[in-house]
Amino acid sequence: MRAQFVLQEIWIGLRRNLTMTISLVITVAIAMALFGTGLLLRAQVNASKGFWYDRVEVSVYLCAKTSSNPACQRSDTTEQQRDTLKKSLEDMPQVAKVDYESRQEAFDRFKDRFSGTPGFVAATKPGDIPDSFRIKLKDPSQYEKVIQAITGRPGVDQVINEREILKKFFKILGGLQWAALMIALIQVIAAVLLVANTVRLSAFNRRRETGIMRLVGASNTYIQMPFIMEGAIAGLIGGLFSAVLLVGSKMLLIDRLAGNVGFATQLGWGTVVAVIVVSICFGVLLCAIASFLTLRRYLRI
Template sequence: MRHTLSETWSGLRRNASMTLAVVVTMWVSLTLFGAGLLVAQQVERLKDDWYDKVEISVFLCVADSRGGNCVPGEPATDAQRTTIEETLRSNPEVAEVFYETREQAYQQFREYYANNDPILKSTTVDMMQDSFRVKLKNPQEYQGVISAVSGLPGVQQVQDLRKFLDPMFAWLNLARWATVGLSGLLLLAAALQIGNTIRLAAYSRRREIGIMRLVGASNWYIMLPFLLESLIAAVGGALLACATLAAVEQFVIVGRAAVEIPTVRWVDWGNVGWVMASLAVVAVALSIIPTLIATRRFLRV
């Protein structure tokens, strides 16, 4: 064991600059990879929270409605309103149906724009619309409900909040995959750099390796110093990456984002711990696999 540790230290000292380059490359690539995993978990949390609040709004015709299934100058009748409500309640995808009168809509409007006098003065209760607010059992299944009521008489418009959320999540997913893709390229670069570093170290000790093979030393005994060299470099990069992600969680998410936007369920330390464990596994794999490949040709007598 003393010989193995001595050879490992000797290899690290001789290739100090390349080892440092490997550590920095692993640090950057693993940090980006971990950030991509955290972004992915944050997107899933936002989807779970926001899609659960998604509701469909069915706006009924008023006297001055234009378009939809409205007759100009005629609001939705009681019979039409009853038909719309029965259609919604009988749909198996609907969890709850709330009827909101124009007076209730106007009251909510006044509360929302309480500090905007020009808008309040220019808006009256007659400008509001009756509507049905529909909660879905599965927010992903909404097309059937929309198609069931969008063609009914008395319906001016069916509004689904998903059309506002889906583009946002599309951009978030794009950012996630861009981060993971870039980190993947950097991880590949780190693996190649580790392989080249170990290959050069093995080449400089090729005579010593040949003598050890001739006297019967096992492959693992010969490879162990090289494995430890690459493992130390990878673990160093992984520790720096974990420290960076911990700093982001503490100072950016917990210290700023969670305070300024408390309504959002941000990724927590449990998520960060899972990402750190993933980074450790990736770092070990990136240190072992290139080393085994790089030293294989030098183990032949």
């Protein structure tokens, strides 16, 4: 097979169907960018889960005069109750460390954590945050045993497991990931249909040339290769554009999300490059396979 002839036919096909080729490139770029963004979000969520789930704590909030829990009877936890609770927690085999945090200490930590939202801090008073015990577990997956053992004890207002809060947050991120992948799937279907139409139109425009080639004994592979390569090149160009979009997604979406929510584990560029390579290869294969199947299914050349 002469490479010069194949390249010449590819250029003719792309030039004749320029509008549809541009539409295909744009569709593939968007589809692969969304596909890659979904993969990046998945990688970020998995990395963050591994980091935060090993560091979550169980917070035991003590009774205060402002507590809504009827068991607190609108009174503060006594010193004796607090000492008893601390000893009980320290004696639990699941507990690695117990730290007592006063209202003022909790308020100071609250101000540092939300220093970027001064209006929120100004609306909160030191007395709004009760005394608490912050419990570090040896195995974070054993939090239920600790919660069951301490809930309802005298002086306890409520027990909050940070792991459950993180689960809800990561569930939202997981939803965003699947939304991106579902939209990418729709775009992939659109790309396949565009490839089919582009190949059929290109073959129709060159039906005379392909007919002559068949008469002189050209093989099916020799005749079909330019059409398949047209789709593959359009997929490659779309994949390269998606790489630019993925770099922007990493800088403008993933990194900002990680900074705003305090992710301690940010995706490295190695992961982004791997996702870009996968997206480009997927785009090329998608268009090449769609072109091949279209030729076999609809066209007699």
